[in-house]
Amino acid sequence: MSIENLKSYDPFAEADDDSGQTKQTQEYIHIRIQQRNGRKTLTTVQGIPAKFDHKKILKVVKKDFACNGTIISDTESKGMGEVIQLQGDQRLKIKEFLTNKEEGLGLDEKTIKVHGF
Amino acid sequence: MASPNDDTKETAMSHTPPPGAEADGGDLDLSLMKKKKKKVKKDDDDAAEEAPAPADGEEAIDLTMKKKKKKKVVKEEDEFAKKLEALKLEGKEGEEGAAGGAAAAPAELSEQDGDMEKGTGIWQHDEVKTITYEPLLSRFFALLAQKNPDHATSGTRSYKIPPPQCLREGNKKTIFANIAEICKRMKRTDEHVTSYLFAELGTTGSVDGSRRLVIKGKFQQKQIENVLRTYIIEYVTCKTCRSPNTELSKGENRLYFITCNSCGSRRSVQAIKTGFSAQVGKRRKMQG
C-alpha cells in the first residue's frame, strides 16, 4: 500500500505549521499505555504532527495491527491535541510505523517517547 | 626499545594472565544473573579461590544497567578473548591481520611477529624494530582490558537500589511496598517518584497508612522496575559523570534542576507530565 498520501501537505506549509502549533510540533510524540479491565490495555499516541492526516493514519494502522481504534479530538483530550487511541498494547508497532521510512511516516526516532512498563 | 614504550616493557615482558583469570580478579559488579555466569567461569579457573559472593537480597538488582549492556559486557569479554586469540595466531603464523591499511603492505606486516604475552618477536624487550600502528593498538586495548577490567562499565555500575516489592491487593490493585526505602536511597521524595510512576503507568493510586503505594491496576515487579530504571536515568543520574549522587531541586522559574554532588554539574529536567489520559472504565461522559 502506498502510504505516501498520508503526507497530505505541501513542503512550504511546514513553517506555518511550526509557528502555529509550537506546543505540539516542538514536543515529543508520546506513546503511552493504560490498563483497562483485566488484561486489556489501551495505547494512546499523542502529538503526531498536524501535517499528517490522523484519520488516514488510524485507518492504515487499524488494518495493519488488526485492532480497533479511535481518534480523540483536541476538545475531548482537553487541549492536548488529537490523540490516536488503539486497543491493546500497540506501542512497539506504532513506533515502528511512525519511524518507518518506506511504510510509515518516517519520523525521527528521537522525537518519540514511549512510556510505560 | 623506543622511548614511548619504556614504561610498558615490564608488561610486555611479564607473562600476562589469560583473560579468564583477570576477569575474576577485577570485581565485576554484576547482578545475580551475571554472577551465575561469572561463577561458572570461576569454576573453570579456580573454584576454591573465592567463596561465591553472597546473594544479598538488597543488592539484587542493578537498576542502572540495562539488560542489553550486561550482554554486551559478556560479549566484550568474548571479543577481547577472541582478539587475544587472533593476536596469538597473528604472532605465530605471521598472517595479515585484518585492516585494509595493513593488507596493503603484507611484507611489512609479516615482520610484526611475536607473542605479546610471552614477550617474543617484536615484543621482545631488546627488540629495536619499529612496531606498526595496528599491533600497538591491539596491544593497547589488550592491556587496557587487562589492567582495568571494569573500565568500560565503570561509573554507574555500582549503583544499586533494592528491588521493588510488589504485592497484589485484590484483583485490581498493586501495592508497591518499599517505595519509601527506594526513594530514600535515590534521594528523591516519595511524591516525585509516585507522580512519575503514575504518569508512566497511566494510572493513579494512593498511599496507605504505612507509606506503601497503592497503584490501580495489575503490575508486576518487573514492570515497576522498568519504570524505576527510566526514572533513575531521567531524574537521578548525572548526565556528565553518571554518578547517582545527585540532588533534585526546584530552581528559579518553576524549573527543576539536578545538581551532581560528585562533579558539580547541573542540568534542568522536565517536570513530570501526565499527558493525555484516556477515559477508562465507566463512561462518565455518557452519564453526565
Ligand SMILES: [Zn+2]
Ligand atoms: Zn556528575
